Amino acid sequence: MANVDSIAVAPTDSDPAPRSEQAPPHATGPDRGPAARVRALVAAAPALLTDGAVVAFALWTVLYHAAFLGDLRPSVTFRVWLVACVLLAVVALLRARRRSAGSHGDSERPEPSESTEARPPVDRRLLIGVLVAAGVAAVTAGVAGTSAGIVWWIPAVAGLLAAVGAILLVRRAWLSGPASAPAAPAATAAQSAYALVISVLVGISSFFLARNTPDDVYYVGKSVWIAERDLIPLNDFLFSENVLPSMGSQPPIPSIEVFDGAFARLLGVHAASALWYVLLPIMAVLAVLALWRLTHRWAPRRPVLAFTVAVAYLYLVAGGDAALGTFHLPRLYEGKGMFVSAVIPLMWLYLTEWFDTRSRRSLVLIVALSITAIGLTTTAAIILPMLVGAAGFAMLLVGRWKDAVVAGIAAVAYPIGSLVVSRLVLGGMTASGADDAFFDAAHTYRRTLLFGVVGVISGLALWCGPLLARRRTPALLTAGATLALSVLFVPGVLETLGAVSGISVVLWRVPWLLALPTLIGLLCTVSVPAATPVLRRATAGGIAVLLVASFALFATPMWSAKSWVEVHDRPTWKLPQQRQAIAFWIKGLDRSPGLVLAPKTIMRTSLVVTSQVRVVLPRDFYLVEYDLNSQFAKDRLLLAGFADGTDTPGAAELAPALDRLDVGTICVYNGNRYARDLAPQLGYQEFAKRRAPGAMTCFRRVD
Known part of the structure; x- marks a missing residue:
């Protein structure tokens, strides 16, 4: 049963000198040379770029909301924001130099090997039950609604049983393990360089892929309107000249379209060109780096391989209107695309760091990310409470209720508060402008996690994720997310939630609370018994190849016409x-x-x-x-x-x-x-x- 035990709670890679991902301390020794400094900077670059972007956009969102009080034009707010960003960057640089004063040595270390430390005892019967239930749930969910004629109650119940069993296993491992969490290894310069190269390549590919999205008339059209007039339309700008009442489903809370318009006006270029030729590639880089950081933090081993599979999943699994690959590169410039592709993985990352370290820095980043989220889309006010609730419930099970409450308040206070204030000022919100079709649990699963072979793989990632993630906090948070979504997949739950809340039209987005691409990548990190490390790595590589081959054979790639995407030989606007x-x-x-x-x-x-x-x-x-x-x-x-x-x-x-x-x-x-x-x-x-x-x-x- 060694192979079964190895899945129960993913072992943590050993690290002779625990370090933080964002600010790894330097070993004492000889003065660091230029090469060592470059390697340290490369290793820290993904964290510096993503954290900096989160803080900067959160600051923009706060200034945008505050500008309503003074009736400032977007161009003025944008210039104030630029000055504030420069000041923050100078302060951060000075603080970093003070922290590093007197430090020596090279921060880069080789990737740690798999841990051989003793693991807590595992209830094998419960583990086998979880694996069987997860397999049944994944297979039946992947084929439910097809010619097989499987009713949704089967995957729903099996998935709920798997989720409950997984969180019990993870909780038992937590309580019987060490009192403090093992530190996650810092990314090496080589790993970070690989992630940076992939992110830049994804950014470059954004120039040549164009998806015809009807929503562009609102999102891009609003940026164009703002760039041409230097005004924020508080009323309707589609059917009238800021005269008719605005759409109730689109309150002026998100700041992303105003940012795009103000940025274009500052550059003196067309808003669509500024968005698609400048901002979209930057968004693509940040989204891929966000995915890398969470995958690196949650993967118990082989994070680069898991990250590669996750990126391949996003590129190869698109087609459907709600598939995560469709919401990635083809629609990142829409706030909801950036929310699901970048904010979700970063929120799970920051929550992991908060529960591991209880550092003020992690808490500040959670607050900043929540502001960034509502600045991107009002969907944040729906999904973030679910996400944080899932994480908080998992932490309550191990007695960390204070940390859970603090994180919950930090993550939802600003999004919910801004929505409440907006409704008090502008009147009641309606959802009639959103998708009128309500999708039940079965259709919600198939819209995002898909069906067939890819649906089965998604189900395995969902219900086996807690057993594959790094031990303690990553495993516990994954278990909380799996349990939350499994409850939502029970027939009648979404209907009840929609009737009580009045948000039925957007409940198909509940799978967004998962960091699904990362969980997909974790499938190739399973610990398979083998005689030598070379065979273990070869087995992991074989699993990765099978996953990518399955995506290529049984899914619709991002560049396919079936994904409503046109591929051009030169940079183009995202229009026919x-x-x-x-x-x-x-x-x-x-x-x-x-x-x-x-x-x-x-x-x-x-x-x-x-x-x-x-x-x-x-x-x-x-x-x-x-x-x-x-x-x-x-x-x-x-x-x-x-x-x-x-x-x-x-x-x-x-x-x-x-x-x-x-x-x-x-x-x-x-x-x-x-x-x-x-x-x-x-x-x-x-x-x-x-x-x-x-x-x-x-x-x-x-x-």
Whole structure:
């Protein structure tokens, strides 16, 4: 049973000199040379970059919220933020130099070998039961809802049993182990250099992958609006010029779009170019480094291999609209993409450090990260309480209730507080602008963790994660997350939570509380008995190859057209190139005053190109915010169908709608002969033609 015992609680790699990941002390000895200093800087670079980015964006978010009191323009707030960042950087540098004064030696050490220290006794019957339940849950969850006809109750109950058993095993190991947590080994310069290279390569690839995301009309469109006007739209900016009430599902709490717009205005470039050519690659680097740091901290061995598998998972498993690979590189510039890809792993990392060290630094980073999270997306106010609640419950089981309470308050106070203040000032929040479809537990699993072979692998990572993570805090936190999600996967729980909270439309995002890519990577760190270390490493490599091969064979990669992604041979905006060209062409026309009516896809693209061209229907998805039965919505849907060529309403219906909406220009594809023939009868005169591809004719109102 040696192989079973090795899975029960992942052994911690030994480290002859325990050190902190962020600030490894230096061994005494001869003066450090330039090479040693470079290696130390490289080793610390992932932590310096990610922690610095968290603090900087948290500061921006606080300044953005405070700017409402003084009605400051975004450009002014941005300049204040730049000065504050410089001052903070100087203070941090001076403190670091004082700490390192008198220190000598090289901080780099070889990667520690697997620990041979005695492990706590394991209840083998409970362990076997957990493994069996986890296997049943993973397999049945992966095929539930397919032709196999497995009801969801089977994986739900099996998963809950596995989660309960795992947390009992981990709790017993914690209580019977040493009183203090073994220090995680610091990353070596070689490991950090590998992570940095991978992150830079991911950042470079962001230039060439373009996903057509309908949400861009809001997220990127808002940045464009701010860059062109240097104002924060507290009211609607899609259907009106900051006049109509804003969408209830999109309160002005997130600061990311304002940051993008202010940054573009400072550079004097188009907001879309600043976002996709400058900020997106930086976000990609930070997201990959965040993944590296958590994987390194949680992996009991072979962190580089686990990290490589995790990155491969994100690149190879996309396709589905809610797959984590889809929310990574193709949508990082949307706040929710950066939240799930960077904030989630960093929050688990900071919680691990807090429970291990109880340092003020870790607590400050938790607070800063919570502010960063709400600055990215209001989803943070939903997911962070679940995440911290899962971690806190696990810590309560081992008697660490004070640490759990402090961490909980630190992680949710600002997100919840900002949301409450926003609602008190702006009125009640509605979720009608979000996805109207409610996804039950089975569909929630399949949307994010997927089904088939990949779904089975995701299930194994979920329910075996507590047995694979590094001992003590990582294993306990993983067990808490697994238990929380397993409870949410029980039929009826999500329905009840949605009925009580009113957030049914976004509950499909509950799997985000997991650091799933890291757990996927941990699958190749399982301790397999072998005669020699070489065979153990070869076995681990074989598992990694099988995992990556499974992703490649049974999933849809990020660069596939099935993932709604186009691959270009040069850096591009994340828009279909023909639609982008048409939108710029319409922008340059001598149009009549009033709204522009065009095919839906062109109108949606237009607001990403410029906010100066006001359109009839930015996106029909948002009309639910303004009552689909209202004349406001009916007119827009009628005219959009006419411009698309899908509907053929008569002049008697179209003329009043055109007048009510003050439509000055109509542009339709040449293939829409009905619209082209009817436009002159409606009082519009042809004034512009565009050649193929994307041949189009435009008419303007005759005054």
